[in-house]
Amino acid sequence: MHARTPRLALREFTTSDIPSIYALESLPEVVRYQTWPPRTLAEAWTVVHEIIANRERSPRQHVELAVELHDGTFLGRVGAWVDEGKASLWFAFMPDAWGRGYATEAMRAFIPLLGRVKLEIECDPRNTGSWKLAERLGFVKESLTENVKEVKGEWVGSLVYKMAAWSKIENDLGHGTGI
Numbered sequence: 560m561h562a563r564t565p566r567l568a569l570r571e572f573t574t575s576d577i578p579s580i581y582a583l584e585s586l587p588e589v590v591r592y593q594t595w596p597p598r599t600l601a602e603a604w605t606v607v608h609e610i611i612a613n614r615e616r617s618p619r620q621h622v623e624l625a626v627e628l629h630d631g632t633f634l635g636r637v638g639a640w641v642d643e644g645k646a647s648l649w650f651a652f653m654p655d656a657w658g659r660g661y662a663t664e665a666m667r668a669f670i671p672l673l674g675r676v677k678l679e680i681e682c683d684p685r686n687t688g689s690w691k692l693a694e695r696l697g698f699v700k701e702s703l704t705e706n707v708k709e710v711k712g713e714w715v716g717s718l719v720y721k722m723a724a725w726s727k728i729e730n731d732l733g734h735g736t737g738i
């Protein structure tokens with residue numbers, strides 16, 4: 560699975576991406592709102608091998624693509640867990656790539672690849688970058704639940720955004736091709 564945008568290429572992961580995932584997820588600011596601590600190189604190895612192994616499963620439920628500039632510079636990852644016509648989405652980009660619209664551009668190319676599924680983005684309410692991205696993509700806030708999980712010693716809530724209607728996706732993002 561792959562996609563190309565004016566500035567970006569989305570492609571499948573390979574084992575050569577282990578240093579890039581380590582560079583991304585060893586940064587405290589990137590995993591600040593995740594339950595896990597910054598990843599070690601060994602954990603990055605496991606993450607990439609799991610992504611590759613999950614790709615072979617049928618039906619493919621875990622979809623994860625690397626995002627890079629056309630010159631091959633790694634920027635981040637976009638992913639989805641797809642189950643029974645619903646997809647939960649996530650994304651993480653290198654901090655020096657924030658604030659340039661790369662994540663928005665990547666997600667607009669990624670979502671149609673998932674086909675006709677209902678879409679959800681769940682995030683920590685403190686994660687402004689995440690929920691602003693959801694809104695930029697046309698997602699609508701569905702719920703806010705307080706104190707659902709502990710993240711790095713602090714009890715935090717869960718903010719859920721949903722894509723209101725498939726027609727909205729078609730209008731904004733183009734037609735899906737399916738997995």
Ligand SMILES: CC(C)(COP(=O)(O)OP(=O)(O)OC[C@H]1O[C@@H](n2cnc3c(N)ncnc32)[C@H](O)[C@@H]1OP(=O)(O)O)[C@@H](O)C(=O)NCCC(=O)NCCS
Pocket residue numbers: 588589590592649650651652653656657658659660661662663664681682683686688689691692
């Ligand atoms: C979530 C995350 C990907 C958002 O990154 P981001 O840089 O804010 O998102 P984008 O790449 O779409 O950039 C949007 C910003 O760039 C600006 N921008 C500049 N050029 C732009 C363009 N051509 N198109 C769109 N936005 C553009 C926008 O105004 C916006 O800035 P603002 O929020 O100050 O208004 C990033 O914060 C991240 O990787 N965080 C760590 C991982 C994480 O927490 N993931 C979420 C788990 S749920």
